[in-house]
Amino acid sequence: MFKKFxxxxxxxxxxxxxxxxxxxxxxxxxxxxxxxxxxxDEILPKKANLIQVKCKDHxxxxxxxxxxxxxxxFNDPITPTLRLLHQFPNILPHVQVDRGAIKFVLSGANIxxxxxxxxxxxxxxxxxxxxxxxxxxxxxxxxxxxxxxxxMSTDEIKTINKGIGVDLIQYLSDPLWKxxxx
Amino acid sequence: MSATTKxxxxxCGVCGMPPEYCEFSAAKKKCQEWLSSKYPEEHERLxxxxxxxxKLAQTNLSEDKAAKEAARMEKAMSKExxxxxxxxxxxxxxxxxxxxxxxxxxxxxTSVQGLEIFGVDLKKTAKNFANHFACGGSVSxxxxxxxxxVVQGDFSDEILELILKMHPEVPKDNIEQVEEKKSxxxxxxxxxx
Ligand SMILES: [Zn+2]
Numbered sequence: 001m002f003k004k005f006x007x008x009x010x011x012x013x014x015x016x017x018x019x020x021x022x023x024x025x026x027x028x029x030x031x032x033x034x035x036x037x038x039x040x041d042e043i044l045p046k047k048a049n050l051i052q053v054k055c056k057d058h059x060x061x062x063x064x065x066x067x068x069x070x071x072x073x074f075n076d077p078i079t080p081t082l083r084l085l086h087q088f089p090n091i092l093p094h095v096q097v098d099r100g101a102i103k104f105v106l107s108g109a110n111i112x113x114x115x116x117x118x119x120x121x122x123x124x125x126x127x128x129x130x131x132x133x134x135x136x137x138x139x140x141x142x143x144x145x146x147x148x149x150x151x152m153s154t155d156e157i158k159t160i161n162k163g164i165g166v167d168l169i170q171y172l173s174d175p176l177w178k179x180x181x182x
Numbered sequence: 183m184s185a186t187t188k189x190x191x192x193x194c195g196v197c198g199m200p201p202e203y204c205e206f207s208a209a210k211k212k213c214q215e216w217l218s219s220k221y222p223e224e225h226e227r228l229x230x231x232x233x234x235x236x237k238l239a240q241t242n243l244s245e246d247k248a249a250k251e252a253a254r255m256e257k258a259m260s261k262e263x264x265x266x267x268x269x270x271x272x273x274x275x276x277x278x279x280x281x282x283x284x285x286x287x288x289x290x291x292t293s294v295q296g297l298e299i300f301g302v303d304l305k306k307t308a309k310n311f312a313n314h315f316a317c318g319g320s321v322s323x324x325x326x327x328x329x330x331x332v333v334q335g336d337f338s339d340e341i342l343e344l345i346l347k348m349h350p351e352v353p354k355d356n357i358e359q360v361e362e363k364k365s366x367x368x369x370x371x372x373x374x375x
């Protein structure tokens with residue numbers, strides 16, 4: 001989603017989010033990402049001064065103290081950024097790609113099923129349904145490589161084992177990763 | 183509040199990724215140098231002998247394939263290095279042009295071209311100029327389709343100084359000052375000014 005993104009070019013304005021809206025966002029986040037629940041007070045305190053940065057193509061970034069924590073496309077669910085995921089690794093369910101897939105992911109390619117089922121890869125024991133937002137971990141690495149969304153359930157990834165399994169949302173060193181507010 | 187669970191992650195000062203991913207960075211060598219000078223223990227953990235043995239055990243490629251892969255990586259790396267060298271050269275040979283353009287006898291604008299090549303944020307700089315000189319400043323496309331900063335008024339010398347002060351990454355020798363007259367004088371030197 002952020003293969004081409006330039007904050008300076010696309011930013012159309014920023015403003016503080018009202019605290020009532022912050023509460024709404026908190027509720028939605030917890031609904032959408034059950035794993036995030038225990039951390040929500042730390043990530044997005046009720047009285048946080050949340051800044052909303054509107055960009056072109058209906059992308060909205062949410063930041064506290066110039067740290068971009070979430071983004072939203074149209075009315076899609078608000079999604080954590082990779083930086084936030086690094087700070088709170090357990091807010092999303094994990095899938096793991098094998099070593100061979102890392103360089104493709106870093107160039108922004110969507111993840112093919114075999115990269116998720118090979119010996120170096122890992123899928124959670126509990127099946128995850130299609131459209132789940134996941135943390136993409138990598139063989140032998142501690143930190144997440146990307147954030148993606150499942151294009152088929154993890155059961156299907158195992159059985160079909162062909163085609164795209166995960167669409168990338170954000171990956172290390174993509175333009176959003178490199179974006180800093182100031 | 184409960185015990186903090188927030189993790190602090192170290193990011194590479196060269197490529198910006200966590201250092202464990204630097205092996206995939208285009209500037210791998212520079213990344214390693216950075217890490218070994220700033221965080222020697224982390225460097226040892228990632229690039230020390232123990233790490234390498236472990237990595238070898240992990241990889242499930244056959245030796246032959248691994249060698250090929252290494253050769254390919256090596257090639258890609260040298261290509262990337264050559265590309266970076268070229269880019270640097272391009273940077274060093276490109277010029278920033280501060281141009282004084284006459285609009286009529288009394289009024290003129292000053293345009294600045296080529297700052298973006300040095301990684302300068304044009305919009306912010308234009309705003310900065312405008313604040314600094316209390317005049318209009320904006321970014322616009324010139325007829326060649328390049329972005330340039332346009333400041334209302336004659337600030338050629340002041341802008342030169344300001345650029346040198348604010349953006350030391352732009353070498354002084356690369357900045358050029360020119361004047362553009364709206365229409366050529368019919369007979370230069372014929373009439374005393
Ligand atoms: Zn690096």
